[in-house]
Structures are given as C-alpha cells and as structure tokens.
Amino acid sequence: MRRQLPAGKYYIGDPCYVISGEDWHDFLNPYWDLGSGGIFDYDGMSVCAFSTQYGDGCYEASNGAMLGVDAGMIGAVPLALCKGDGMDLGTEVEFDEPFECVRDYNGLMHFGDFKVMTGDEEDYDDGY
Numbered sequence: 001m002r003r004q005l006p007a008g009k010y011y012i013g014d015p016c017y018v019i020s021g022e023d024w025h026d027f028l029n030p031y032w033d034l035g036s037g038g039i040f041d042y043d044g045m046s047v048c049a050f051s052t053q054y055g056d057g058c059y060e061a062s063n064g065a066m067l068g069v070d071a072g073m074i075g076a077v078p079l080a081l082c083k084g085d086g087m088d089l090g091t092e093v094e095f096d097e098p099f100e101c102v103r104d105y106n107g108l109m110h111f112g113d114f115k116v117m118t119g120d121e122e123d124y125d126d127g128y
Contacts, residue, residue, distance in 0.1 A: 004098045005039060005046050005111075009079045012061065012111055013090015015049055016071035018082035037073060039101055042081065049075030053107025053119035062115040065091035074118065076101060076111045 011018050019027045023043075030040040037050035052059065055072045067074060068089040079092065099112030107119030 003039065003100050003102065005048055005076055005095070005101060007095050007097050007099070009092060009094045010076045010111070011079060011082050011087060011090050012074070012076055012093050012114060012116070013067045013086075014069045014071050014073060015047070015075045015077050016073075017068070017086025017089045018077055018084055020084045020086075023083075031073070037075070037103065045078050045081055047075060047077050047081065048101040048111070049073045049077075050101075050103040050109050059116055059118050061091055062113075063091060063093075067091065067116060074109055074116050 015027060016024060027042050027047075030042065031037060031049050034040060037048070039046055039048045041047075051073050052069055056069050059067050059069060059074065061067055076093075093111070093114050095112050100110065102110045104110070107117070109116040109118060
C-alpha cells in the first residue's frame with residue numbers, strides 16, 4: 001500500500017467541499033475500495049482520504065485551522081483537482097518533498113508533519 005504523496009500544494013479537509021457533482025461519485029469508488037481510506041488515484045493524480053474517528057463535525061488541525069466535515073472524511077487533495085468554493089472549509093498546505101499519509105488507530109491523521117485530531121484529545125500520546 002502506498003503511504004506517500006508527491007510534493008506540492010494540497011487542500012487538507014473534507015474532499016466533498018472541493019470535489020463536487022458527478023465527480024464526487026468517481027472519487028468515492030476508489031476510496032470505498034480501501035475501507036477506511038488511504039492513498040489512491042483520482043483523475044490522473046494521487047490523493048489521500050481517511051475516515052474520521054467520529055464522523056461529521058469540525059476538527060482542529062495542527063496549524064489551528066478548523067476543518068468542517070460533512071462526508072465523514074479528511075484528505076489531502078492536490079489543488080489542481082479542487083473545484084468550487086469550498087476551499088474555506090479546509091486549509092491549504094504546501095509540501096516541499098513527498099510526504100507520508102497515516103491515520104492512527106485513535107483517529108489522529110498525519111499528512112507529513114501536518115496533523116488533524118479526529119478522536120478524543122486524551123487519546124493522543126504525542127499531541128501535536
């Protein structure tokens with residue numbers, strides 16, 4: 001299983017806000033094939049999405065951004081794939097080199113050094 005995405009600029013947040021319409025179903029098919037998420041190809045590019053620990057809501061990222069979630073997932077989507085006006089419901093992050101994408105058992109997501117807490121804060125050993 002791939003664990004890295006290439007360097008570049010990414011939207012970090014719920015992909016449903018930047019992948020819309022008919023494209024959303026095309027995005028979901030490979031996501032569901034992975035179970036609770038991971039890295040997959042969409043529209044010729046690599047993306048990553050993981051299910052949140054507690055579904056929809058608002059989750060804090062390590063840069064202080066609050067990420068809205070309506071599809072029960074948070075991911076890293078290259079800006080080149082982002083459409084629509086939902087960018088403000090996530091955050092933009094630039095990675096200078098390839099970065100690992102990992103979801104811990106407790107819902108803590110790592111996109112390189114960028115982290116998103118989707119579980120209970122007391123479940124995290126290392127905080128941010």
